[in-house]
Amino acid sequence: MNYAPAISGHVFEAISKNEPFPAEVHASLASEAHVLEIERFDLWYGKSRALHSITLSVPRGKVTALIGPSGCGKSTLLRSVNRMNDLIDSVRIEGEMRLNGDPIYAPGQDVIELRKRIGMVFQKPNPFPMSIFENVIYPLRIDGERDRRVLAEVCESSLRGAGLWDEVKDRLNDSALRLSGGQQQRLCIARAISAQPEVLLLDEPCSALDPIATARIEDLIEELKGNYSILMVTHNMQQASRSSDFTAFMYLGRLVEYGPTQDIFLQPHLKETEDYISGRFG
Amino acid sequence: MSESPRKEPVDKARRVTRRRSERRATSLLSHGEPMVWLTGGALAIASLMILGLLALVLWHGLPTFWPGPLVQVQTHAGRTLAGEVSVTERFAPEPSVVEALPEGVRAAARSELERGEGRTRRRMLRTGNYELSGSHFNWVSDLEIASESEPEWLVLVERLSWGRFYGTPRAITIDGARTEGEPGVLWARFEEHHDEVRARWERRRELEVVEIGEVNHRMEAARLRVRAAELASGVDSDEARAARGESQRVATAAEEDFRSLQAQIATLREQNARYTLELETADGARATLALEEVVRAFAPNRLGTAARLGVYVDRTLEFLVDEPREANSEGGVFPAIFGTVLMTLIMAVLVVPFGVLAALYLREYARPGPIVSAVRIAINNLAGVPSIVFGVFGLGFFCYIVGVQVDELLFAAKLPTPTYGKGGLVWASLTLALLTLPVVIVPTEEALSSVPSSMREGSYACGATKWQTIWRIVLPRAMPGIMTGMILALARGAGEVAPLMLVGAVKLAPELPLDATAPFLHAERSFMHLGFHIYDLGFQSQNSEAAKPMVYTTTLLLIALVVTLNLLAIWIRARLRRRFQGNQL
Secondary structure (H helix, E strand, C coil): CCCCCCCCHHHHHHHHHHCCCCCEEEEHHHHCEEEEEEEEEEEEECEEEEEEEEEEEECCCEEEEEEEECCCCHHHHHHCCHHHHHHHCCCCCCCCCEEEEEEEECCCCCHHHHHHCCEEECCCCCCCCCCCHHCCCCCHHHCCCCCCCHHHHHHHHHHHHHHHHHHHHHHHHCCCCHCCCCHHHHHHHHHHCCCCCEEEEEECCCCCHHHHHHHHHHHHHHHHHHECCCEEECCCCCHHHHCEEEEEEEEECCEEEEHHHHHHCCCCCCCCHHHHHHCCCC | CCCCCCCCCCCHHHHHHHHHHHHHCCHHHHCCCHHHHHHHHHHHHHHHHHHHHHHHHHHHHHHCCCCCCEEEEEEEECCCEEEEEEEEEEEEEHHHHCCCCCHHHHHHHHHHHHHHCCEEEEEECCCCCCHHCCEEEEEHHHHHHHEHHHHHHHCCECCCCCCCCEEEEECCCCCHHHHHEEHHHHHHHHHHHHHHHHHHHHHHHHHHHHHHHHHHHHHHHHHHHHHHHHHCCHHHHCHHHHHHHHHHHHHHHHHHHHHHHHHHHHHHHHHHHHEEEEEECCCCCEEEEEHEEEEEEEEEECCCCCHHHHHHHHHHHHHHCEECCCCCCCCCCCCHHHHHHHHHHHHHHHHHHHHHHHHHHHHHHHHEEEEEEEEHHEEEEEECCCCHHHHHHHHHHHHHHHHHHHHHHHHHCCCCCCCCCCCCCHHHHHHHHHHHHHHHHHHHHHHHCCCCHHHHHHHHHHCCHHHHHHHHHHHHHHHHHHHHHHHHHHHHHHCHHHHHHHHCCCCCCCCCCCCCCCEEECCCCCCHHHHHHHHHHHHHHCCCHHHHHHHHHHHHHHHHHHHHHHHHHHHHHHHHHHHHHEEEC
């Protein structure tokens, strides 16, 4: 394998030799309470290995951003948390993940129940072909909740939580597909938080949106911080630096450096991280 | 085209080829012009053929009920014909036709023929009066006509049997009192009394069909109970004896009802027998018609446009809501409309869920591979099997295997008369459901595969199971596509005739498959179908000339019906689309 000559350091050497290396995890992470612990997690798509022994803990009530160049395995890692990768036949995994102490990949784990504890928002807004109201309460519907009052309450609080209530409160029965892109994405966030998830996964939530809609989503992430533990994939460096508390830098399926966002952006321990942050490669 | 960098030095020969290739690049073909003409032409031809067919059907179908003027012609040979012109055409008469003319007019005829280059006009007159003349129609060429008129009081009578009658009123008998006189006076008397006579006739029909039918039904039910009890507990059992006693009682009571009904019928018949109308035909013969036999009568030559329009509307309504008479060539086609709609709807109810489930398995559950591909190809090929084969299958499997089993299990008392073991509504619907299965499966599969995977993922991420995702996300989103399949199936099913001949469509069904007696929907009954009706009118009719316009009109009706069903489905689909699709990112 051949890398840009400007980059040097033990990480790239190790990767090129296909040797394991310890990720640089900042000490301040140890003092956090963790909602999600990932331990020595490997993932293969058929024969090609997408994740190499990832060990990473997501702090409770904070926003953690996963950054890294395309194809570094950020999204794969994210989708492994709620076992969306199960839908792909060729995927094989090793290692462990724990959500609040419960092993996610335990043999008897009920995937459906597990996914109900995890909210997920995708890159492209994916509202369902139904009314706004039905979209928001979808997780409750599939759980069999029928009490109109409960549903209405959850709908309102989730939409308020996602900063969409004032815009749609008069047309809850309209098709969700007629909202604008930004509104649709906030609707998806409302849907994701309506089931009170223990962790919220955001997979590049702004990449399909215009700058104004992006700004609103970032504000929203700011507001959600504290109430929800968020694990977010982003391509946008500024977004990571603005919105997240912690940042993990991934490269070619490995975790390279993980620490408080300020440290990662201002004084990274590794040269590779600095190079990526400053745009020298990626 | 691509701008590839020129690297090699360009010698002369090369330049020539280049120039040629450049010219090719901007040739007419690559310009696309011929393709526009080709594709546009294909579309134009296709639509021209469809429009032509529609225009033909409209041209022949719409005027069927229009009352044209009645003409009376006197031929040189001394015959008098009166009737409605139904066909006008130019033809080349044999020389003998001219020879047969009286000497005085032969020269005029010859010069007429010369002017027309050997051709002249002939008309087919619907002369009716079948019981007197033995024919419904007569050709008359212009050469033969000595004089022609449109007599004011020539009356057209549509009656229950024997076809139409054309004649001039000469006498009318009202309640036994015969009056002769001016046609106008007689006609006023006719119109005064016709409705009451018809009302009595209708009452009589109702007694004969509905009430006597009900009595028969009661007796039959009692007899079946006896038979069922005998089958269940033996001929000498107490139950059978009790049932026999009960049946005896029912039969006695029914006998009484029957006699009283017969008496009523006889009274009505006697009353009506005292009303007759006497008409004189164009050639001077007299005929007496019972007033109750007259469905509609009017003097076309006295009618203005508004009155003609009235007759037109009246006849059209009769066509739509009445039962057929005269071997289906007159009257209405209501039972056929009803049968077609009911059968098509039952078919849709059967085929859509079934097809959707099959498509769901193929698209959502089955692991793609050679077996699934083979199944898919088999389904597509099913659409190419001749429909008569489906009819044979329906007859052999549904009627003779399934139907016979059903009869043995549930209707043993009625045997050997089959209930389900013969052609019937349910078997016809099932056969057509089978026939239209690929038409539903293919678009449904397409619709399912066009549901964005992001929606499914979103649903799974919310913790939905596969079935919840299918039921709440995939199916609603695919609904417009499924509706497309249904529309195609409706169109295909409503227009299909061949298999129906084997599995339950009949020329004349005495009873509608849906009525007020339990169990209301009589799925085992034979039914009438517009498509079969068209075939029957066109090819099986005794009076084919009279049936011909009805063929077009019935075709028009069938097309209108299919279009209506389709528009309904399209409307529903548009609504669903608005609801489920909106502006997708």
